[in-house]
Amino acid sequence: MDGAFIYLIKVNIALVVFYLFYRLLFSQDTFFVIRRFCLWTILGVSFIYPLVVFSFEEEQKMAIQQAVVQYAPNLLPEVSVFPEGHQVSVGVWDILRFCYWGIVTLLLGRIVIQLVSIIRLVYKGERACCCSTSVITLSGKITPFSFFKWIFVSPSLYNSDDMQEIITHERIHAEQYHSLDVMVSEILCAFFWMNPAMWLLKREIRRNLEFLADKCVVHSGFDRKAYQYHLLRLSHPSAAAQIVNKFNVSPLKKRIMMMNKKRTSRMGLIKYALLVPIAGLLILSSNVQAIVQVNENVMGVTGQDSIVAKGIVVDTNDQPLVGTSVIIKGTGIGTMTDDKGEFSITVKPGTVLIFSYVGKANQFLPVKNAKKMRIKMTTEPVVLDELVVVGYKEKGDKDEEVFQIVEDMPKFVGEDGSVMKFLAKRIRYPFEAMKKNITGKVFVTFIINKDGEPVDFKIARSVDPLLDREAIRVLQLMPNWKPGTQRGKPVSVEYTVPINFQLQ
Known part of the structure; x- marks a missing residue:
């Protein structure tokens, strides 16, 4: 399983965890600005945390790895030879990979088509000044919407009071760059289309942007109830594209409830600090394989059936060899001989020890009991x-x-x-x-x-x-x-x- 696939799995797990966490703790409060920042943080941490890698006992591990590299036989990488013009078989993973990227391409193409339709409206519509705001006027029954700095509206459909509320609402979207949030969520949905949590997060992002705009409209001096009745009167189903900020985004009931909801106490801000331990747990879980591997390596040689293997390493002249590497086969655990050529290491009966020294052939010896060993390093061929x-x-x-x-x-x-x-x-x-x-x-x-x-x-x-x-x-x-x-x-x-x- 390649690293990219594992990375994507970890990102998808984080999106699920964070969405459930968001729905449980944050979705009912009135800190809309902080919630927007929280949603951005959730997306950022989901993509960054798999890249954080733990390192355990690095100095010891590096020393052992260097010893292995230094004393191991010079085995070059394998050369694979195929007949010329051979056919490469297509496996299940190749088919799944093709399907995945095919759907990603379709969803990204859908976004591009919507962008093109918005640009066409920019050139097709007429520039006008409405309620002291530059807008692009359109003909037909089209729901008012904004896309980045562009505001689109059909003035003939609304009276002056309604138009002021619409323009104020869409101007807030434009000034606070809410379209950026929408575009990012749409693109991520294209790449993570198989994950329901990503689609649900996109819905939460769009809802929160509408809550934020509604709050600003009410605080601008407009009557709360009149504004809510105005939302209910708008029933135009058509919209230029799904990637825009529409004035009458559903569900209206939820928006009206949020406008009438009592302001959340500032003490509720404390719960946002819980994002830190959640991110920490994800990072820890991402590195659980390294933790388990270290524990297994330690437990594998220190169990209740383990013995202490001792001995001395000498050359062909029976002279002690100082600095001989003694490594447990199949692990990175080992030791080196001291100035007397002696060593001591805890292993299980039957464990194979690898003895290596510069210019000497490696020796592979099983440990049968606690009897002191004597290893003679030679330059003769070994198997x-x-x-x-x-x-x-x-x-x-x-x-x-x-x-x-x-x-x-x-x-x-x-x-x-x-x-x-x-x-x-x-x-x-x-x-x-x-x-x-x-x-x-x-x-x-x-x-x-x-x-x-x-x-x-x-x-x-x-x-x-x-x-x-x-x-x-x-x-x-x-x-x-x-x-x-x-x-x-x-x-x-x-x-x-x-x-x-x-x-x-």
């Missing part, structure tokens, strides 16, 4: 599960050492420094292998010597001679690398690359 790390081929001086990790690793100098890009462009699926339906993953080891030359290509894990030969062939095409260095001197470094041959 890592199914992947064979083949010993190096010496050239010239028989005592020349081949490293797996050095201070400055070799650097590929072609294809913008990407060896994977170089290989992918040149590798071909053998025709005979395709006819015989042969597939599989070939592991090849090679050495970048002191001169940067790729040498000693060997099959570490074979699939079929046809695929093995193609893997060796393409790797032998590599140009010279920039050699790796250890303590300022060029040295030979071994690599392993998996090449995956697949048929579609």
Whole structure:
């Protein structure tokens, strides 16, 4: 599941949580300006909180990760090989993704069409001054509405008193940029059309804007009851578009109730502070996977059946190796040997420990009991599960050492420094292998010597001679690398690359 999909899921969850929270605590008070700010905050936090990531015991985790990277075998990224002109299958997720973006496109197209219709009315209507306000007059029975700074009205339908109330109402929408709220909510509904909470939030946004405009009209000196009767008299169903601020937005009953409602006590403002803990809980829930992972890692090695594994790590001359990495396989938990080459770590019986040291082959040893262990690190080849790390081929001086990790690793100098890009462009699926339906993953080891030359290509894990030969062939095409260095001197470094041959 990719990160974008997870992000969208978290945003949708936040929209649901915040809508329920808004309806429960804020929808009945008369703090319309603060409610507008609250709705903007809800939308903003919903999109931002998934981006807040927790980090636990970062220093310890970074140290362990660096040790893993430093001592792990040099396994290059996998190269996948397909027959030329292969067909890519279409899965369920591809169909769902197509449907999702198809509906998004339709809804966005609907918004564009409405914008075009409003612009046409701007050019079609006549500019006039009505009640000391510049408006665009229209013909026909069209509900008065505003869109940003434009106010549209049919003066022939209303008397002077009604016109003053209409113009005042729509001027408030225009001056306070209420159309911005409407446009943002419409666009978000297009992208989150599958989430009912987004549509309900859009409804709350529009209602609150009307409550706010009604409140300003009444405070401007107009008679409350006369204004309410005026709203009830307007019954024109037609409107230029859904993205505008209409004068007689339904439900009128709700608007009239809000106008007659007693002003909410200022003590009610305190409840808006609850947005902070709600946002905090969402951030915490967003990072629950990291929290659980840390807890599982700790509990996995400190349960009631755990034992303390102790021992000493030495080289082939029985000399203690200081700073050897000791890591529990499959986790980021580990330790390092002290100045005496000794270590101590709490594990469960049967746990596999990975011992790593610069220039030495990794050792994988299971812990069976609490008996003190003695680990001897060698430069001989070792078997890592199914992947064979083949010993190096010496050239010239028989005592020349081949490293797996050095201070400055070799650097590929072609294809913008990407060896994977170089290989992918040149590798071909053998025709005979395709006819015989042969597939599989070939592991090849090679050495970048002191001169940067790729040498000693060997099959570490074979699939079929046809695929093995193609893997060796393409790797032998590599140009010279920039050699790796250890303590300022060029040295030979071994690599392993998996090449995956697949048929579609």
